[in-house]
Amino acid sequence: MFMTTKARYIMIGGFLGAGKTTSVAKLARRLTDRGLRVGLITNDQGNELVDTAMLRSRGFATEEIPGGCFCCRFNSLVDAADRLSASARPDVFIAEPVGSCTDLVATVTYPLRRMYGDSFSIAPLSVLVDPVRALRIFGLEPGGKFSEKVLYIYRKQLEEADLIVINKCDLVSDARLAALRQAIMANFPEAELVQISARDGTGLDAWFDRIADGGQPSGSAMEVDYETYADGEALLGWLNCTAQLSAPDSFEANALLTQLATHLQQQLSNQGAEVAHLKMTLSPDVGLGDIAVINLVRNDFIPELSQELPDPIASGQLIVNLRAESSPGTLNNAVQAALEHCRREHPELTIVLEHLEHFRPGKPTPTHRIANLT
Ligand SMILES: Nc1nc2c(ncn2[C@@H]2O[C@H](COP(=O)(O)OP(=O)(O)OP(=O)(O)O)[C@@H](O)[C@H]2O)c(=O)[nH]1
Ligand SMILES: [Mg+2]
Numbered sequence: 001m002f003m004t005t006k007a008r009y010i011m012i013g014g015f016l017g018a019g020k021t022t023s024v025a026k027l028a029r030r031l032t033d034r035g036l037r038v039g040l041i042t043n044d045q046g047n048e049l050v051d052t053a054m055l056r057s058r059g060f061a062t063e064e065i066p067g068g069c070f071c072c073r074f075n076s077l078v079d080a081a082d083r084l085s086a087s088a089r090p091d092v093f094i095a096e097p098v099g100s101c102t103d104l105v106a107t108v109t110y111p112l113r114r115m116y117g118d119s120f121s122i123a124p125l126s127v128l129v130d131p132v133r134a135l136r137i138f139g140l141e142p143g144g145k146f147s148e149k150v151l152y153i154y155r156k157q158l159e160e161a162d163l164i165v166i167n168k169c170d171l172v173s174d175a176r177l178a179a180l181r182q183a184i185m186a187n188f189p190e191a192e193l194v195q196i197s198a199r200d201g202t203g204l205d206a207w208f209d210r211i212a213d214g215g216q217p218s219g220s221a222m223e224v225d226y227e228t229y230a231d232g233e234a235l236l237g238w239l240n241c242t243a244q245l246s247a248p249d250s251f252e253a254n255a256l257l258t259q260l261a262t263h264l265q266q267q268l269s270n271q272g273a274e275v276a277h278l279k280m281t282l283s284p285d286v287g288l289g290d291i292a293v294i295n296l297v298r299n300d301f302i303p304e305l306s307q308e309l310p311d312p313i314a315s316g317q318l319i320v321n322l323r324a325e326s327s328p329g330t331l332n333n334a335v336q337a338a339l340e341h342c343r344r345e346h347p348e349l350t351i352v353l354e355h356l357e358h359f360r361p362g363k364p365t366p367t368h369r370i371a372n373l374t
Helices: 020-033 050-057 074-088 104-116 131-137 148-159 174-187 204-213 226-234 253-270 328-345
Strands: 007-014 038-043 062-065 092-095 120-122 126-129 163-166 192-195 236-251 274-284 292-296 304-307 313-325 350-359
Touching (some): 104 120, 126 148, 148 174, 148 226, 226 236, 236 253
Parallel strands (some): 007 092, 007 126
Antiparallel strands (some): 274 292
């Protein structure tokens, strides 16, 4: 390792679409404003990541580990930290694991503590929760859910959390939040519960203070049935794609992203695919680094532009990252149809597909697993 003093290592987990990247960006901004250097690490099962594009567009030093989760690519995680150390010398690393990943304590933070304890001081593990999704999963409200084996992963994520962070509290009433808090406390009594809105800033100070200097507890890590975990991940379809978009004059990037997302949403709902997270970015080829970002976190919500471009653009790169409970082929058909729809609606637009992969995540096989740290 390049570091001479201990850097803080903060991991922010949680299911797909819970608000991890939004929170990472907020925390990174807060730390940067206090004069600290931050290094961010993103992770995905595929390549060409929306999260990396989004965090880099905000000016943060960001390394990505594509093509597999942190636990299965532990050495890549350490290499990414080394690269960041060489370039940005971070005081604080913030890592976002894949949203379908669990067992992070035994396979990531315990190995880091045992092997790199001289370099890193490890924060308690935060696991974010989208309250609308969680109310459905805990059976408190009706609405689309995932299959039982996917929910196994969801519950395991919460079980290993040191801090369960209910995010998006701006979206739900106090009564709904109280019901959710009660359900979480009854099911996961060991965890500390925090309530925030990464979007409007509510509760962030208290949470950030808690992960800025608290230590991670030791002891037995939770037990995980890797067969069920693997089956759960394999029920999810994964699609990452990039395309180059251009027009002789210019086109409205925000409107185009909204149209694409809405069309995709319709296609996926028609196919009975439960969307976990559809996220897309459009990065202009020229400009100051601003990009447009759109997200959809469940079938019955609306695609939300979380970042917009102020002006029309002449050309740019589209990245699509789609995760849903469905076959990869269904996701591929939906994306192809949505792009085709765009071509028909905007004959002036040239759309050149550069990269497309669609698959089910493979069985997780961690590089290390430390079941108990004393
Ligand atoms: N209303 C509301 N929306 C939020 C909040 N935090 C995040 N979001 C939205 O939730 C969506 C998903 O946010 P991300 O930060 O991309 O979620 P993520 O957990 O990183 O998702 P994956 O990386 O795909 O697992 C985006 O549309 C965000 O703008 C919040 O506090 N309130
Ligand atoms: Mg993310």
